[in-house]
Amino acid sequence: MRLSTTQRRSIAFIVTSILISLGLTVEAQRGFSQRRGGEDRFSGNIRLEGNQPYDGRFTFVRVSYQNFMSRRNEWSHDYPVGERHFMKILNEVSLVNPYTETSNVLALDNPELMKYPIAYMAEPGYWMMTEAELAGLTAYLKKGGFLIFDDFRSPWEWGNLELQMARIYPNARWVDLTAEHPIFHSFYDINNLDLIPQYFQNYGTPKFRGLFEDNDPSKRMIAIANFDTDISEFWEYADTGIRSVSETNEAFKLGVNYIIYALTH
Amino acid sequence: MIDAIFQFLFKYQPLVYEQGDFVWGSSRWMSASVLVATGIAAYALFTYRGVLGHGPRDRVVLIGLRLAVLAVLAVCLFRPMLILKVAVPQQNFVGVLLDDSRSMQVSDLEGLPRGSYVRDNFAAADGLLLTQLSEKFVVRTYRFSSTAQRLEPGDGLSFTGTGTRLGDALGRARDELAGLPLSGLIVVTDGADTSEAAFDVSLASLKAESIPVFPVGVGEERLVRDIQVSRVETPRTALKGTSLVVDVVVTQTGFAGEKFPLVVESEGRVVDTQDITMPPDGEAATIRVRFKVDDGGPRRFKFRIPEQPGEQVLPNNARENLIDVLDRRVKLLYLEGEPRFEAKFIKQALEQDPNVQVVLLQRTAAATPSAPPKFLRLGIDTPDELIEGFPLTEEELFTYSGLILGSVEASAFTAEQLRMIAEFVGRRGGGLLTLGGRRSFAEGGWGGTPVAEALPVTLDGSANAKAGDYFSEISVLPARAGQAHPVVQLAATDAASLEAWRKLPPVTSVNLIQSVKPGASTLLSGEDANGVDLVVLAAQRYGRGKALAFPVQDSWLWRMHASMPVTDSTHHDFWQRLLRWVVDGVPGRVEVATAPDRVEPREPVTMTALVTDKKYQDVSDARVTAIVRSPTGVVTEVPMSWTVRRDGEYQATFAPEEEGAYQVRVTATRDGESLGSSITHLRAAPSDREYFDPVLRTSLLRRLADETGGKYFQAADTSKLAEALSLSGRGVTVVEEKDLWDMPALFLLLIVFAGGEWVYRRARGLA
CATH class of the missing domain: 2.60.40.10 (Immunoglobulins)
Known part of the structure; x- marks a missing residue:
């Protein structure tokens, strides 16, 4: 049987994912609390790894922010394992050539953020901005930056994201994306969004919403929100076997597409 | 005054001496007598040896004075004279050419226009100089500007001619007066000649036929204001x-x-x-x-x-x-070998440009043993465009006007594709821009490839550098050659532009490029962290096209960097200008141009077309037609023929009748198949060249006089013009002998020498 190029790539991708999962299984035995990169989100203490100085090479950037409800560091959810696994996959399947062993954590008012036009934010349901951060993010997005929101649920959390983004774009209108959107075809062809796994219980199928320049879907996408799901959780647990390989694959595919799309649009 | 003194001393005007031949007119007997007298004089001098009691100085002075007296007498006795050929009155013709062009309206003759001098002296029936000339010659008058015509009695001069074709006018007068006894031609002009080639040809003819020209220069050599x-x-x-x-x-x-x-x-x-x-x-x-x-x-x-x-x-x-402002969409192919932000921001900079289309062929995954490389195609016109990746044929590649190679290694192409890229520049005339990156230049193994031949920078082909060998931040500034270049102009003035460049944040490079090839220009240069000078933007012509190198990997920092205001458009402006320049002048398959682009109504213009096929190979057996549309919509079809001297070149001439903008559309077909078409525009309007540098060109007129044996006159001093013509020696002449022995100057010399001897003797007590 002859396999198409896409089929061959999918198989290669799945095999790579399995290998990474198996390779990291031993480490997984050490227990979550020790291994999850120094994240202790409930105590407010984060063991940050040093940032990678800019040299033109792609570096995953996670946005840090203040939690307006408590001292919990919601922004650090899945840090750093989630991005490590994701960057390894990205490096394996594409020519992006990202740093795989290091990543950056930057606040929105950090000038260094401007050197990384793609950034990721976890749990925007708890996100709030200082005036300096507001100015930083406004410049970042208007100059051409792209922000990925992930890991949040409930109308209340969505309301917070809308509220925060409305400080930059008062008339912002988030658009529910369909599988036809180019972002779902920039590398892998994701033809059915219903296949994207749901991480949370009782929140239905995940929703993918885009924010566009001038609220015009034909223009540049400024940000994408993975609402009612937690894609990075699948990245993080790729080596644990907690979630199925097929579900994890879909999460990685989504992430790869986001990066390729944001690098070219 | 000087002339009057000259004439008093030497009996005749300088003009007579200029035109006459000097001879000794004494007979043999007279010469023999003079020799005998010289012998007697010598004996007389011999007797001076007897002067005793005085020093040698007295002898020398007295001998000298006496010899001088004798010499003057001897000169007189040998009868010096001038032989002149003098025109016989009313037997000879003179052509008078009057400048009727616009420049004669310039008022630099004590507030009066140059034309008034011409009217007063030559055009009017009672014109002063015309009257003087008419007394001695049969005068034929012409007016000239772009063309030359006989000026009949009653005709006026308008001084509205849009050109001064002096050479043509001289030729016309010479031809009309051929066979007649011609004493010379008078040209009354400011010398603003606007057709130098014809002038030199006419000058050679006049010299060959020994027709003297007497230019009369009208105007000032320098305007006051x-x-x-x-x-x-x-x-x-x-x-x-x-x-x-x-x-x-x-x-x-x-x-x-x-x-x-x-x-x-x-x-x-x-x-x-x-x-x-x-x-x-x-x-x-x-x-x-x-x-x-x-x-x-x-x-x-x-x-x-x-x-x-x-x-x-x-x-x-x-x-x-x-x-000709071309309102069309020019297509560039941008091949980016790895997903990176440079592609996104370049694309973004050109997104709003309706005239430049960037087709991005983004390689996202490398080839594997079982799969070809994976590409993302953005900005394509048809679903099949670039479906196989980078074009495999010249026909496909040459549909683009520009090619950008991002961070992509040379080994990603076949040998044929590498040759095609070089031909894209050299033969097709496209613009090639290579960007910096870890897979670019020497780091990408480009050294020694046909593409490296086209590049303006030098790569070390034998020992390609490896990616990762070099990384540095670079502060970029315009190089000397770039300061005047439109691509690097960031502001309205040079100083503001330089300041804008200084304020830009540094970018980074992983390609250490320090030198350009001979003939290439460095438009932007930079200094890395170690103080090493680097080439940041270089360009050179290669064949019919141009190639540029921009070894920077993240020019998008000029947009995103924290120091750049959100409203700053430097990055967008730079890329728009750069890419527009990359495709500027890239030829189509059929190209047409007129030479010149502005002519006067009824002046012929040459249309030249270059015709090529899909591979941009010259086509010399095409059927080429120029469809010329006049300002009022009159369409004329002019067949164009192959020039033979160059493959693919066709020419035809056309003379626009109307005033205004003409459209010239050239179509080419071969074997019934269209090869393409091209449009250019031509303007037919009265020339304003007469008004530029409208000063009196004395040097040109003096040259005209000197080379033909005539004489140059200033408008203010033409009293000797008629006489000069009489003595030109041309036409029907009689020989006149002008004695010089009785000129006052010789008599004065005799008095001076004889008187001097007497005074000396008195002073020395020898009288």
């Missing part, structure tokens, strides 16, 4: 929306140091204004103006300095150039 836009160089074509940087050369007299605005207008709309300081008298100042060509079609751009009080010539304050 005048401002002139001397030269403006604009491209013949420009893509709509392109920002042009144009050098305007201004000269002036009488306004040094004063400030005036230089206004650029497009079809009456002001597109740029800048204040300029007038240079010192007689010196040229070059002013760089920047403006954008926003409207498509043939556009007239006027560069003018407002007329100032007291200026002697007003029309030369402005120059008008025609630019």
Whole structure:
């Protein structure tokens, strides 16, 4: 049987994912609390790894922010394992050539953020901005930056994201994306969004919403929100076997597409 | 005064001496007598040896004075004379050519126009000089400007001619007067000759036929108060929306140091204004103006300095150039070998540009043993465009006008594709831009490839550098050659542009490129963290096209960097200008041009077309037709024929009848198949060349006189003109002998020498 190029790539991708999962299984035995990169989100203490100085090479950037409800560091959810696994996959399947062993954590008012036009934010349901951060993010997005929101649920959390983004774009209108959107075809062809796994219980199928320049879907996408799901959780647990390989694959595919799309649009 | 003294001393005017041949007129007997007398004189001198009691100085002085007296007498006795050929009155013809061009309207003869001198002296029936000439010659009068015509009695001079074809006019008069006894030609002009080639040809003919020309120069060699836009160089074509940087050369007299605005207008709309300081008298100042060509079609751009009080010539304050503004979409193929931000921001910069289309072929995954490389295609026109990745045939690649190679290694291409890329520049005439990156230049193994031949920078082909060997931040500034280049102009003035470059954040490079090839230009240079000078943007012509190198991996920092305001458009402007320049002048398969682009009505113009096929190979067996549309819509089809001297070149001539803009559309077919078409525009309008440099050109007129054996006269002093013609020696003449022995100068010499001897003797007690 002859396999198409896409089929061959999918198989290669799945095999790579399995290998990474198996390779990291031993480490997984050490227990979550020790291994999850120094994240202790409930105590407010984060063991940050040093940032990678800019040299033109792609570096995953996670946005840090203040939690307006408590001292919990919601922004650090899945840090750093989630991005490590994701960057390894990205490096394996594409020519992006990202740093795989290091990543950056930057606040929105950090000038260094401007050197990384793609950034990721976890749990925007708890996100709030200082005036300096507001100015930083406004410049970042208007100059051409792209922000990925992930890991949040409930109308209340969505309301917070809308509220925060409305400080930059008062008339912002988030658009529910369909599988036809180019972002779902920039590398892998994701033809059915219903296949994207749901991480949370009782929140239905995940929703993918885009924010566009001038609220015009034909223009540049400024940000994408993975609402009612937690894609990075699948990245993080790729080596644990907690979630199925097929579900994890879909999460990685989504992430790869986001990066390729944001690098070219 | 000098002439009068000369004539008193030497009996005749200098003109007589200039035209006459000097001879000794004594008979043999007289010569023998003089020799005998000389012998007697010698004996007399011999007797001076007896003068005793005095020193040798007395002897020398006395002998000298006596010898001088004898010498003067001897000269007289040998009868010196001038032989002249004098025109026989009313037996000879004289052609008088009167300049009837616009420049004769210039008022620099004590406030009067040059033309008034011509009218008063030559054109009117009772004209002073015409009367003098008519007494001795049969006068034939011509007027000339762009053409030459006989000036019949009653005809007036209008001084509205739009050119001064002096050479043609001389030729016409010579031909008409051929076979007649011609004493010479008089040319009354300011010498503003605008057709030098014909002038030299006519001059050679006049010399060969020994026809002397007597130019009468009218006007001043330097205007007292005048401002002139001397030269403006604009491209013949420009893509709509392109920002042009144009050098305007201004000269002036009488306004040094004063400030005036230089206004650029497009079809009456002001597109740029800048204040300029007038240079010192007689010196040229070059002013760089920047403006954008926003409207498509043939556009007239006027560069003018407002007329100032007291200026002697007003029309030369402005120059008008025609630019064909092309309102079409030019396509560039951008192959990016790895997903990176440079592609996103370059694409974004050109997104709003309706005239430049960037097709991004983004390689996202490398080839594997079982799968070809994976590409993302953005900006394509059809679903099949670039479906196989980078074009495999010349026909496909050559549909693009520009090619950008991002961070992609040479081994990603076949040998044939590498050759095609070089041919894309050399033969097709496309623009190639190579960007920096870990897979670019030497780091990408490009050294020694055909593409490296085209590049303006030198790569070390034998030992390619490895990616990761080098990384540095670079502060970028315009290089010397780049300061005047439109691509690097970030602001309205040079100083503001330089300041803008200084404020830009540094970018980074992983390609250590320090030198360009001979003939290449460095437009941007930089300094890395170690103080090493680097080439940042270089360009060179390669064959019919151009190749550029920009070894920077993240110019997008000029957009994103924290120091750059959100509203700053430097990155967008830079890339728009750079890519527009990459595709500027890239030829189509059929190209047409006229030479020149502005002619006078009924003046023939040559149309030249270059015809190629899909592979941009010259085609010499095509059927090529020029369809010329006049301003009122009259269409004329002019077949064009292969010139033979160059493959693919076709020519035809056409003379526009109407005044205004003509459209010339050239179509080419071969075996019934269309090869393409091209449009250009031509302007038919009265020339304003007469108003530029409208000063009296004495040097040209003196040369005309000297080389033909005539004599140059200033308009203010033409009293000897008729006599000079009489003595030209041409036509029907009689020989006249003019004795010189009785000239007062010789008599005065005799008195001086004889008197001197007497005074000396008295003083020395020898009398």
